Amino acid sequence: MSRTIKLAVIPGDGIGPEVVAEAVKVLAAVIARDDVTIDTSTFQLGAARFLETGDVLTETDLASIQQHDAILLGAVGGVPGDPRLKDANIERGLLLGLRFALDHYVNLRPCTIYPGVTSPLAIPGVVDFVVVREGTEGPYVGNGGAIRRGTPQEVANEVSVNTAYGVERVVRYAFEVAQGRERKRLTLVHKTNVLVFAGSLWQRIVNEVAAEYPQITVDYLHVDAATIFFVTNPSRFDVLVTDNLFGDILTDLAAAISGGIGLAASGNINPTGRFPSMFEPVHGSAPDIAGQQLADPTAAILSVALLLDHLGLTDAAARVNEAVADDLLRRSETAPLRRSTAEVGDAIVTLLTD
Amino acid sequence: MSRTIKLAVIPGDGIGPEVVAEAVKVLAAVIARDDVTIDTSTFQLGAARFLETGDVLTETDLASIQQHDAILLGAVGGVPGDPRLKDANIERGLLLGLRFALDHYVNLRPCTIYPGVTSPLAIPGVVDFVVVREGTEGPYVGNGGAIRRGTPQEVANEVSVNTAYGVERVVRYAFEVAQGRERKRLTLVHKTNVLVFAGSLWQRIVNEVAAEYPQITVDYLHVDAATIFFVTNPSRFDVLVTDNLFGDILTDLAAAISGGIGLAASGNINPTGRFPSMFEPVHGSAPDIAGQQLADPTAAILSVALLLDHLGLTDAAARVNEAVADDLLRRSETAPLRRSTAEVGDAIVTLLTD
Ligand SMILES: CC(C)[C@H](C(=O)O)[C@@H](O)C(=O)O
Ligand SMILES: CC(C)[C@H](C(=O)O)[C@@H](O)C(=O)O
Numbered sequence: 001m002s003r004t005i006k007l008a009v010i011p012g013d014g015i016g017p018e019v020v021a022e023a024v025k026v027l028a029a030v031i032a033r034d035d036v037t038i039d040t041s042t043f044q045l046g047a048a049r050f051l052e053t054g055d056v057l058t059e060t061d062l063a064s065i066q067q068h069d070a071i072l073l074g075a076v077g078g079v080p081g082d083p084r085l086k087d088a089n090i091e092r093g094l095l096l097g098l099r100f101a102l103d104h105y106v107n108l109r110p111c112t113i114y115p116g117v118t119s120p121l122a123i124p125g126v127v128d129f130v131v132v133r134e135g136t137e138g139p140y141v142g143n144g145g146a147i148r149r150g151t152p153q154e155v156a157n158e159v160s161v162n163t164a165y166g167v168e169r170v171v172r173y174a175f176e177v178a179q180g181r182e183r184k185r186l187t188l189v190h191k192t193n194v195l196v197f198a199g200s201l202w203q204r205i206v207n208e209v210a211a212e213y214p215q216i217t218v219d220y221l222h223v224d225a226a227t228i229f230f231v232t233n234p235s236r237f238d239v240l241v242t243d244n245l246f247g248d249i250l251t252d253l254a255a256a257i258s259g260g261i262g263l264a265a266s267g268n269i270n271p272t273g274r275f276p277s278m279f280e281p282v283h284g285s286a287p288d289i290a291g292q293q294l295a296d297p298t299a300a301i302l303s304v305a306l307l308l309d310h311l312g313l314t315d316a317a318a319r320v321n322e323a324v325a326d327d328l329l330r331r332s333e334t335a336p337l338r339r340s341t342a343e344v345g346d347a348i349v350t351l352l353t354d
Numbered sequence: 355m356s357r358t359i360k361l362a363v364i365p366g367d368g369i370g371p372e373v374v375a376e377a378v379k380v381l382a383a384v385i386a387r388d389d390v391t392i393d394t395s396t397f398q399l400g401a402a403r404f405l406e407t408g409d410v411l412t413e414t415d416l417a418s419i420q421q422h423d424a425i426l427l428g429a430v431g432g433v434p435g436d437p438r439l440k441d442a443n444i445e446r447g448l449l450l451g452l453r454f455a456l457d458h459y460v461n462l463r464p465c466t467i468y469p470g471v472t473s474p475l476a477i478p479g480v481v482d483f484v485v486v487r488e489g490t491e492g493p494y495v496g497n498g499g500a501i502r503r504g505t506p507q508e509v510a511n512e513v514s515v516n517t518a519y520g521v522e523r524v525v526r527y528a529f530e531v532a533q534g535r536e537r538k539r540l541t542l543v544h545k546t547n548v549l550v551f552a553g554s555l556w557q558r559i560v561n562e563v564a565a566e567y568p569q570i571t572v573d574y575l576h577v578d579a580a581t582i583f584f585v586t587n588p589s590r591f592d593v594l595v596t597d598n599l600f601g602d603i604l605t606d607l608a609a610a611i612s613g614g615i616g617l618a619a620s621g622n623i624n625p626t627g628r629f630p631s632m633f634e635p636v637h638g639s640a641p642d643i644a645g646q647q648l649a650d651p652t653a654a655i656l657s658v659a660l661l662l663d664h665l666g667l668t669d670a671a672a673r674v675n676e677a678v679a680d681d682l683l684r685r686s687e688t689a690p691l692r693r694s695t696a697e698v699g700d701a702i703v704t705l706l707t708d
Binding site: 089091092096118119120121122123139140142144145146148150151152153154155156157158159160161162163164165168191193194195196197198200201204223224225227228230231232245248249251252253255256257260261 | 443445446450473474475476477493494496498499500502503504505506507508509510511512513514515516517518519522545547548549550551552554555558577578579581582584585586599602603605606607609610611614615
């Protein structure tokens with residue numbers, strides 16, 4: 001029985017369209033073997049669209065995106081400091097707009113130091129962990145405000161909102177991820193000694209769920225201490241679960257230690273399937289190098305692997321991951337030649353189809 | 355004219371008393387040359403005191419600490435998981451208690467990779483920056499709460515409070531620090547694309563103050579991006595200014611890249627002099643290695659240099675910094691011998707008095 005996947009593609013701004021083109025190419029190549037068809041619709045969203053029409057994400061966009069099985073996003077955001085974008089926060093309106101509207105409560109960000117890749121760490125060790133970042137709560141809810149703006153008496157507040165419902169569902173997901181891994185270790189990262197209310201909610205839920213997973217070793221780190229281990233002993237981590245803001249910070253650091261943001265993939269997942277999940281490289285739109293075939297599409301291609309996994313096409317996902325690992329190793333073994341965005345995509349396609 | 359400095363000493367818990375003993379030893383040695391006397395009073399505060407009396411920080415403690423010119427603190431906090439400390443958050447009650455009561459709005463945390471010290475980074479480069487962390491606002495204000503605690507309907511909020519008054523004073527301090535340095539660079543770190551209200555307050559104040567300091571080059575980084583530069587290019591930083599929570603996270607990372615938390619000093623400063631400022635190593639009480647002369651007192655000794663600087667004894671401060679740098683270089687040149695806490699203190703005293 002053949003299967004058709006309806007994929008919404010949001011190329012976005014800057015290097016987004018270039019890396020997405022390679023990701024789609026790889027996706028087509030990998031599923032050619034399976035009895036699966038991809039039916040893509042492209043959505044022009046991002047800074048360019050905003051500058052043209054004034055829209056960030058309309059109800060119509062959202063409704064038609066929701067008709068899809070999954071979303072592949074390149075990167076969004078205009079040139080920093082562009083005065084025409086001053087009051088439009090594209091990242092917030094679009095990226096967070098989609099994450100919240102589609103209830104992407106799991107933000108999944110694996111961190112692997114692939115053989116052959118140079119880490120900025122002197123002795124990186126074997127690093128292979130995954131951060132399960134909460135995606136719909138915390139200080140990201142937009143529950144802030146200010147009074148007396150622009151005056152010396154201004155007060156600006158930001159509220160981090162955390163619910164047992166929201167924490168439990170992402171914590172359960174993280175335990176399931178840990179359960180499926182060899183080391184079966186889960187680390188809660190928070191700042192319980194200062195954010196005592198949110199912290200004790202997170203700690204309570206982790207303790208409660210832990211009781212159902214006696215095979216899993218659970219520990220806790222303050223977020224500040226966690227950053228130390230990221231650079232001194234990242235091998236200690238297996239699965240981390242943390243809030244939206246801490247997860248944002250830690251996953252950029254994770255990307256940095258594993259050889260750069262050019263390799264970091266992410267999934268914004270609604271595990272219930274009620275809404276389509278969205279897969280995107282962690283990197284931004286990098287307008288300074290856009291349109292020159294200079295961007296590394298690897299993060300976008302690894303995001304395709306996460307997408308395939310999410311859709312249950314685990315073999316295809318594994319093949320993409322292997323081809324990427326293979327390509328990264330070959331890169332390090334051959335002379336350090338600078339390949340174009342398309343050349344990297346082509347090399348991975350060749351590895352997949354050989 | 356001779357001068358007497360009234361110093362409140364809080365040795366605290368775990369390794370606190372050991373490292374403070376060395377710091378006081380070094381302090382006495384360095385000022386012996388100057389016409390300065392140190393008059394110390396010791397305050398038994400921390401987990402041990404709490405377990406004995408149930409007090410964390412009484413009004414009486416606070417009133418008598420305030421009679422001093424400065425405070426030197428070792429480390430506070432009991433054995434993690436000690437059930438008797440379960441509901442007493444010593445760090446929060448005591449450390450934050452003092453920072454807030456004494457209006458320590460500047461949390462000054464220098465980061466230097468000293469010659470001879472091994473960084474976990476493969477190519478650390480020349481690193482010498484200082485983080486000016488806000489100390490009395492942000493998510494640290496204790497403005498959180500929860501409803502339906504312990505139930506599946508729990509909601510736990512944490513409020514980050516930011517005022518123009520509070521932001522401006524710390525930003526001005528950071529510009530003054532940058533003004534006194536060679537590179538005259540200042541980087542604001544925040545998350546303006548998500549925490550839009552707090553972020554735009556910080557950005558506005560930095561822009562306004564920047565207009566008064568045309569010699570200073572100002573830039574901005576999102577906190578997630580900043581962590582990337584901490585491991586890929588920490589040399590780019592000169593002075594960073596940031597909020598309480600981001601500063602907490604970034605300074606642990608800074609300590610890690612510069613050779614560990616055993617070398618990281620900090621000052622909790624009230625620049626107006628209305629309240630005594632407090633100097634402490636960034637590390638915690640490390641109860642697992644306490645009482646064994648295993649702790650490195652260098653961070654406590656570098657905190658003494660910050661204290662001397664704050665009291666206007668800049669020559670003495672420079673002498674301590676030089677002696678520490680000298681000691682660290684010698685350590686790396688001689689066989690990697692493990693010295694006791696007191697041996698490190700003694701070595702630095704010898705370098706100071708030779
Ligand atoms: C662009 C920004 C809103 C976003 C975030 O903070 O989540 C980004 O940093 C990320 O991690 O995906
Ligand atoms: C112990 C804790 C309350 C404290 C903080 O978060 O400020 C510590 O991490 C620090 O950085 O001094």
